Amino acid sequence: MPFGYHGCYLRIDVSKGTSEYVPLSAIVLRQYLGGSGLGVKLLLDEGAAVMDPLAPEAPLVFAFSPLVGSPLTTSAKFAVVSKSPLTGRINDSLASSGFAIAGKRCGCDAIVIVGRAADLSVVVIDETGVRMELATEYRGATCRETESGLKARLGANYRVASIGPAGEHLVRYATISHDGRHAGRGGSGAVLGAKNIKAIALRGTQRAEWANPDELTTISKSLSKRSFGPATAKYRELGTATNLLTFNRFGALPTRNFQSGTFEEAAGLSPEQLSTTRSKTRESCVSCTIGCEHIYSLGSGSGVRVEYESLFALGSLCGVSDADAVLRASQRCDELGLDTISTGGTIAFAMECVERGWLDEPWLTFGSADALVRAIDLIGSRQGIGNLLADGSRHAAEAIGHNSIDFAPQVKGLEIPGYEPRALQTMALGFAVGARGADHNRSGAYEVDFSDKVDRRHVTLDAVRHAIDTEDKAALMDSMIICKFLRGVFDDFHAEAAEMLRSVTGWDVSAEELRETAKRIVSAKRQFNLLAGWTPAEDTLPERFLSTPLPNDPEASLSRERLDSLVAEYHRQRGW
Numbered sequence: 136m137p138f139g140y141h142g143c144y145l146r147i148d149v150s151k152g153t154s155e156y157v158p159l160s161a162i163v164l165r166q167y168l169g170g171s172g173l174g175v176k177l178l179l180d181e182g183a184a185v186m187d188p189l190a191p192e193a194p195l196v197f198a199f200s201p202l203v204g205s206p207l208t209t210s211a212k213f214a215v216v217s218k219s220p221l222t223g224r225i226n227d228s229l230a231s232s233g234f235a236i237a238g239k240r241c242g243c244d245a246i247v248i249v250g251r252a253a254d255l256s257v258v259v260i261d262e263t264g265v266r267m268e269l270a271t272e273y274r275g276a277t278c279r280e281t282e283s284g285l286k287a288r289l290g291a292n293y294r295v296a297s298i299g300p301a302g303e304h305l306v307r308y309a310t311i312s313h314d315g316r317h318a319g320r321g322g323s324g325a326v327l328g329a330k331n332i333k334a335i336a337l338r339g340t341q342r343a344e345w346a347n348p349d350e351l352t353t354i355s356k357s358l359s360k361r362s363f364g365p366a367t368a369k370y371r372e373l374g375t376a377t378n379l380l381t382f383n384r385f386g387a388l389p390t391r392n393f394q395s396g397t398f399e400e401a402a403g404l405s406p407e408q409l410s411t412t413r414s415k416t417r418e419s420c421v422s423c424t425i426g427c428e429h430i431y432s433l434g435s436g437s438g439v440r441v442e443y444e445s446l447f448a449l450g451s452l453c454g455v456s457d458a459d460a461v462l463r464a465s466q467r468c469d470e471l472g473l474d475t476i477s478t479g480g481t482i483a484f485a486m487e488c489v490e491r492g493w494l495d496e497p498w499l500t501f502g503s504a505d506a507l508v509r510a511i512d513l514i515g516s517r518q519g520i521g522n523l524l525a526d527g528s529r530h531a532a533e534a535i536g537h538n539s540i541d542f543a544p545q546v547k548g549l550e551i552p553g554y555e556p557r558a559l560q561t562m563a564l565g566f567a568v569g570a571r572g573a574d575h576n577r578s579g580a581y582e583v584d585f586s587d588k589v590d591r592r593h594v595t596l597d598a599v600r601h602a603i604d605t606e607d608k609a610a611l612m613d614s615m616i617i618c619k620f621l622r623g624v625f626d627d628f629h630a631e632a633a634e635m636l637r638s639v640t641g642w643d644v645s646a647e648e649l650r651e652t653a654k655r656i657v658s659a660k661r662q663f664n665l666l667a668g669w670t671p672a673e674d675t676l677p678e679r680f681l682s683t684p685l686p687n688d689p690e691a692s693l694s695r696e697r698l699d700s701l702v703a704e705y706h707r708q709r710g711w
């Protein structure tokens with residue numbers, strides 16, 4: 136067995152209350168590494184692609200990685216992998232916290248959960264083994280309430296990942312939360328909720344050994360030092376919202392359900408402005424030297440973690456300029472356990488349907504802060520219109536009819552993040568072909584758009600290889616796992632990634648092998664989707680983006696023919 140691993144996964148059947156450690160071969164670990172890669176491999180082996188993701192037999196995988204627990208900065212991450220109840224396709228959500236370290240110390244490289252508990256329960260894993268305890272007193276509790284309640288019950292040194300009310304109500308974009316962080320996209324919270332599992336609580340003592348601890352220490356020190364440099368300065372100073380005003384200037388800030396790429400009141404949502412009127416603290420994920428997290432005060436002692444994606448989705452996308460309301464809405468999503476991108480995208484879509492007279496909810500209008508917060512609460516409890524919106528914009532469009540699917544802001548059912556595809560056309564390709572749907576974390580193609588490699592509004596076939604490179608790199612980072620905000624600090628990412636893995640695992644792994652590993656992982660996701668019923672027609676964007684130029688920037692225009700040719704070239708270069 137290689138160093139850095141335990142060589143097994145823990146499979147828990149919550150219907151029966153049984154568990155077993157299942158061996159993982161060294162070959163599988165080398166081929167899929169961990170995180171997203173290992174999670175997808177385990178799902179394929181479980182036959183998950185053809186299952187209903189909310190059925191008891193559907194597996195939910197918490198996958199750790201070889202680097203977790205090492206001194207490498209930003210490595211305390213894990214992936215939650217399942218078939219998505221929102222898209223019906225592969226879903227891998229990543230998150231950082233002590234849960235990753237505690238999970239790996241339970242003596243396994245992944246935890247696979249199948250079955251459905253008879254009543255709302257918590258899975259407890261510690262040195263005494265695996266057990267289930269009733270969690271009915273946490274029914275309807277927020278993620279934070281559940282976490283603090285379970286720590287009071289079990290002990291402060293347990294690490295807890297839980298669902299909020301949204302997960303219990305099977306909202307198709309419910310999150311799994313832990314320590315204020317979220318495995319956010321694609322509805323893994325609903326998958327856990329369908330198993331009647333409110334939380335997983337972990338405490339472990341088994342450490343994996345490193346192959347070459349001295350070399351690992353040297354690499355870690357060098358990486359930490361470089362992580363303080365200019366490549367990450369903007370994230371430290373202003374957080375992930377650092378580019379909000381730049382996006383607005385480029386016409387790339389999605390506004391009023393993608394009807395515009397500029398928001399006239401964007402300045403009020405910018406981190407520069409937010410920090411002039413509110414107190415702010417900075418935080419880091421566990422084991423991170425960058426610290427991109429900015430927590431803004433909301434008065435009465437509460438605060439909210441502010442991310443670009445939340446500001447765009449609950450702000451400009453819904454036409455809401457009241458910064459306090461946007462921060463409150465983001466906090467409410469965190470409490471209920473809702474993905475902010477899909478929440479904002481689905482509400483913005485509903486607002487446009489109301490505007491067109493296709494949805495009889497006259498209160499639900501663009502720009503209304505009250506409507507935003509009310510809609511979030513209705514979604515979290517599946518009450519009233521919230522029951523429809525809890526299924527996401529694609530399902531809602533199917534129910535509303537007319538031609539609303541043409542402007543439902545989604546790909547494969549996953550709501551589009553805050554990058555206007557007509558203004559950022561390499562990203563448009565990345566969104567169209569994304570295995571889990573429209574996704575800025577599995578494709579970094581927007582970086583290509585902001586480089587001198589392409590003309591972002593007139594992208595040609597030459598952009599395809601760049602889009603593939605960013606997708607492959609993301610697959611590798613998500614499987615090793617390290618934070619993508621490190622990407623700017625590497626001179627030669629693949630060579631340095633190989634160095635890290637050599638010192639942790641003892642494998643004689645090369646940069647070239649890791650390039651092949653990344654492609655294998657991307658292909659495994661595609662294989663999952665093929666088995667789940669994927670067709671080429673899914674690799675596209677909604678009609679709005681292919682027939683209507685951006686109003687304020689007519690040059691930002693993307694035709695169906697051009698996107699189709701980019702997608703065809705992508706498939707050709709992938710060899711699919």
Ligand code: SF4
Pocket residue numbers: 209231370418419420423424425426427428618619620
């Ligand atoms: S850079 Fe930000 S997201 Fe990445 S590990 Fe550090 S705090 Fe977490």
